[in-house]
Amino acid sequence: MLALVRTEVDPGGLLDAVFDELAESGITNLTVLRSAKTTAILFEGWAFDPALSAEAVASALASCGADETLLPVLHISMEGTKDEGAHR
Numbered sequence: 001m002l003a004l005v006r007t008e009v010d011p012g013g014l015l016d017a018v019f020d021e022l023a024e025s026g027i028t029n030l031t032v033l034r035s036a037k038t039t040a041i042l043f044e045g046w047a048f049d050p051a052l053s054a055e056a057v058a059s060a061l062a063s064c065g066a067d068e069t070l071l072p073v074l075h076i077s078m079e080g081t082k083d084e085g086a087h088r
Contacts (some may be wrong), residue, residue, distance in 0.1 A: 001043045001050050001057065002070040010041050010067040018060040025053035041066075 011032050013020070022030075026047030033040040043057070046055060050071050058069035 001048075001054055001072065002045065003041045003043070003058075003061045004068045004070070005039045005041070005066050006036055007034060007039050011041055014064045014066065015041070016063065017064045018057075021060045022057065025057050029055070046070040 003009065015030070026045045026049065027043045028045035028047070028076065030044070031042040033042070053072050055067070058066070061069060
Protein backbone atom coordinates (compact mmCIF):
# COMPACT_ATOMS: atom_id res chain seq x y z
CA MET A 1 0.00 0.00 0.00
CA LEU A 2 1.30 3.46 -0.84
CA ALA A 3 0.20 6.75 0.72
CA LEU A 4 0.85 10.07 -1.05
CA VAL A 5 1.17 13.28 0.96
CA ARG A 6 2.26 16.82 0.17
CA THR A 7 5.92 17.41 0.97
CA GLU A 8 4.90 20.04 3.56
CA VAL A 9 3.39 17.27 5.69
CA ASP A 10 5.94 15.77 8.09
CA PRO A 11 5.89 12.00 7.47
CA GLY A 12 7.27 11.38 10.96
CA GLY A 13 4.35 13.22 12.56
CA LEU A 14 1.85 11.48 10.30
CA LEU A 15 3.27 8.06 11.16
CA ASP A 16 3.42 8.82 14.89
CA ALA A 17 -0.29 9.65 14.84
CA VAL A 18 -1.27 6.30 13.32
CA PHE A 19 1.60 4.07 14.50
CA ASP A 20 -0.54 1.76 16.67
CA GLU A 21 -3.13 1.27 13.93
CA LEU A 22 -0.42 0.49 11.40
CA ALA A 23 1.17 -2.09 13.70
CA GLU A 24 -2.20 -3.69 14.49
CA SER A 25 -2.86 -4.01 10.76
CA GLY A 26 0.24 -6.13 10.30
CA ILE A 27 2.49 -3.46 8.77
CA THR A 28 6.08 -4.22 9.72
CA ASN A 29 8.08 -2.21 7.16
CA LEU A 30 7.78 1.17 5.56
CA THR A 31 9.79 3.19 3.09
CA VAL A 32 9.55 6.96 2.67
CA LEU A 33 10.27 8.41 -0.79
CA ARG A 34 10.24 12.12 -1.58
CA SER A 35 10.22 14.48 -4.57
CA ALA A 36 9.98 18.26 -4.57
CA LYS A 37 6.15 18.10 -4.42
CA THR A 38 5.18 14.75 -2.96
CA THR A 39 6.15 12.33 -0.23
CA ALA A 40 5.23 8.68 -0.75
CA ILE A 41 5.11 6.18 2.09
CA LEU A 42 5.20 2.51 1.11
CA PHE A 43 3.68 0.16 3.69
CA GLU A 44 4.49 -3.55 3.74
CA GLY A 45 4.27 -6.40 6.20
CA TRP A 46 4.23 -10.16 6.20
CA ALA A 47 0.95 -10.09 8.16
CA PHE A 48 -0.56 -7.09 6.32
CA ASP A 49 -3.47 -7.97 4.05
CA PRO A 50 -4.64 -4.86 2.16
CA ALA A 51 -7.90 -6.59 1.28
CA LEU A 52 -8.79 -6.73 4.99
CA SER A 53 -7.08 -3.67 6.50
CA ALA A 54 -6.44 -1.11 3.76
CA GLU A 55 -9.66 0.85 4.26
CA ALA A 56 -9.04 1.40 7.98
CA VAL A 57 -5.39 2.30 7.41
CA ALA A 58 -6.31 4.67 4.54
CA SER A 59 -8.90 6.41 6.74
CA ALA A 60 -6.40 6.84 9.56
CA LEU A 61 -3.78 8.23 7.17
CA ALA A 62 -6.29 10.60 5.54
CA SER A 63 -7.24 12.03 8.91
CA CYS A 64 -3.55 12.92 9.42
CA GLY A 65 -2.87 14.53 6.05
CA ALA A 66 -2.47 11.78 3.44
CA ASP A 67 -3.88 13.00 0.13
CA GLU A 68 -4.30 9.65 -1.57
CA THR A 69 -3.80 5.97 -0.87
CA LEU A 70 -2.91 3.51 -3.61
CA LEU A 71 -3.68 -0.19 -3.22
CA PRO A 72 -1.80 -3.08 -4.83
CA VAL A 73 -3.12 -4.27 -8.16
CA LEU A 74 -0.25 -6.47 -9.36
CA HIS A 75 2.79 -8.03 -7.68
CA ILE A 76 5.59 -9.64 -9.67
CA SER A 77 8.65 -11.34 -8.19
CA MET A 78 11.78 -11.20 -10.31
CA GLU A 79 14.71 -13.59 -10.24
CA GLY A 80 18.12 -12.86 -11.67
CA THR A 81 19.80 -15.17 -14.11
CA LYS A 82 23.43 -16.19 -14.30
CA ASP A 83 23.18 -16.45 -18.08
CA GLU A 84 23.58 -12.80 -19.05
CA GLY A 85 22.56 -13.44 -22.66
CA ALA A 86 19.31 -15.24 -21.81
CA HIS A 87 15.97 -13.70 -22.73
CA ARG A 88 12.65 -14.76 -21.22
